[in-house]
Amino acid sequence: MALTPQDIGRIAHLARLELSPAESERMLTQLNGFFGIVEKMRAVDTGGIAPLPHPVAAIQDVHLRLRDDVASEPDQREANQQSAPAVERGLFLVPRVIE
Amino acid sequence: MSSTALHDLGVAQLAAALRGGQVSAVEAARHFLARARSHQHLGAYVALNEDATLAQAREQDASIAAGTAAPLAGVPIAHKDIFVTRDFPTTAASRMLAGYRSPFDATVVARLAGAGCVTLGKLNCDEFAMGGTNENSAVAPVGFDAPQPVRNPWDGARVPGGSSGGSAAAVAARLAPAVTGTDTGGSIRQPASFCGVTGIKPTYGRASRYGMIAFASSLDQAGPMARSAEDCALLLSAMCGPDPDRDSTSLDRPAEDFGRALGDSLEGLRIGVPAEFFGEGLAADVHAAVDAALKEYEKLGARLVPITLPRTDLSVPVYYILAPAEASSNLSRFDGVRYGYRASQYSDLLDMYKKTRAQGFGDEVKRRIMIGTYVLSEGYYDAYYLQAQKLRRMIADDFQQAFKECDLIAGPVAPTTAWRLGSQNDPVANYLADIYTLPASLAGLPGMSVPAGFGEGGLPVGLQLIGNYFQEARLLNAAHRLQQATDFHLRAPEGI
Helix, strand or coil, X not given: CCCCXXXXXXXXXXXXXXXXXXXXXXXXXXXXXXXHHHHHHHCCCCCCCCCCCCHHHXXXXXXXXXXXXXXXXXXXXXXXXXXXXXXXXXXXXXXXXXX | CCHHHHHHCCHHHHHHHHHCCCXXXXXXXHHHHHHHHHCHHHCCEEEECHHHHHHHHHHHHHHHHHCCCCCCCCCEEEEECCECCCCCCCCCCCHHHCCCCCCCCCHHHHXXXXXXXXXXXXXXXXXXXXXXXXXXXXXXCCCCCCCCCCCECCECCECCCCCCHHHHHHHHCCCCCEEEXXXXXXXXXXXXXXXXXXXXXXXXXXXXXXXXXXXXXCCCEEEEEECCHHHHHHHHHHHCCCCCCCCCCCCCCCCCCCCCCCCCCCCCCEEEEEHHHHCCCCCHHHHHHHHHHHHHHHHCCXXXXXXXXXXXHHHHHHHHHHHHHHHHHHHHHCCCCCCCCCCCCCXXXXXXXXXXXXXXXXXXXXXXXXXXXXXXXXXXXXXHHHHHHHHHHHHHHHHHXXXXXXXXXXXXXXXXXXCECCCCCCXXXXXXXXXXXXXXXXXXXXXXXXXXXECHHHCEEEEEEEECCCCHHHHHHHHHHHHHHCCHHHCCCCCX
């Protein structure tokens, strides 16, 4: 199954990436080449096999750890905003979204 | 002590000289900073901050004088620019993070500083650790105005490997006695092999991922690179340990002395040799060097056991589904709002996101985001992502089957030695070159690259050693014993 230029456009939109026409064309060729490599994986029978999200779960139980829902960090707003592209009065600025 | 000899000392020797007062931390720091400058044509460093380095060194000298020195007091170290650092800029080698300053240090950085290490600077890598050549770096190294590929110290026309290419090159060229790297699909082992240095990726979950800019969270692991296994053991012991409040996948296992088995006899050790690692595509010179290393192990009393890892070839598609899927999710945070780059012209919020990401990310990163977005999108998740996760379990189970017959596994790290800069034009075909490192990555097993000799053109060849979960000490001892019997790890590139 080969991807079409429309697929590339849809995926790029989902990924929030603007691609030039030349980039889209190159991406189409490369992704189709990539999914050629992937085909042999799809053919393998994995019936009854559980997915492995944490590799060490292959030999022991691994539980996703949750910490108590309490504030543990001091206020570091200024430090955290020092590398922001646009900040005003401690707020991140973005283009107007509500008219 | 003459300062010209300093850069030939390993971590263990340097730590002893520092504590014995033969050299001060400030002298050591100055020596390596000077080398970083005089070898800046290699492109290994992307950031230096001499004031910060010397301030750290003075603190270590004070602790040595006061008798309160930590085990690695004053040992200089440089970090892959994937770890966030307060005293140095952090870019992940991406335009997206140009000018970014982290308000905190990564846990690995903090742990090494706590052990007394003095940070020399930050090291070049592939953008967001995606690549195997370091040619995907989008930042200018120290001394340059534009991005430059890192050069392999053994042959300046060749790549150092990647993604931890600056790290491997820095150790090979004696620009740092110790460095950190990260390994998602082989990014410590392959550059270590290409540059003739020693590197280890521990069991997944051993080293905290807090402050390590995320690529593929279920695969990313930090590890040290240095010249010897003994040095790696010291560094790894300082790096690892539980970080339960900051990394949800950090394992609840206490810190260990990974050097505790160094010197143990290899008599009776069963080394599994997977048939699939020696098939078509393995270059003759790499094959010969690996065979010679295996023979050396037999002389040391180990027994070679033929084993099979039947799904080795499937590790390429499985990895290149899982890693991009996780990357597409992790990299969605780079949207030009909270940190880093923002496009200068846009019409609205959506347009700002799209243009920021189009301009901020390089080609390889975009390719992986596209693959990942597609395999996670509606209608394709089961066929690709879930199927890959099931195969991941089968690949991990194959290792457990193999470890019934052997104590560790040995083979090549990469099919060839370092290739020429600019010679690999098909990025997708390039993925296939990761075939020997990906299986251990998917299984989350500890893996090493140990210098095993030289191939055509005098280029280094690494031997890969893979251990079962939590067997780092045994792995490091096996590497150490090989290094006691050979001198490949001590050789320096011409002119270094």
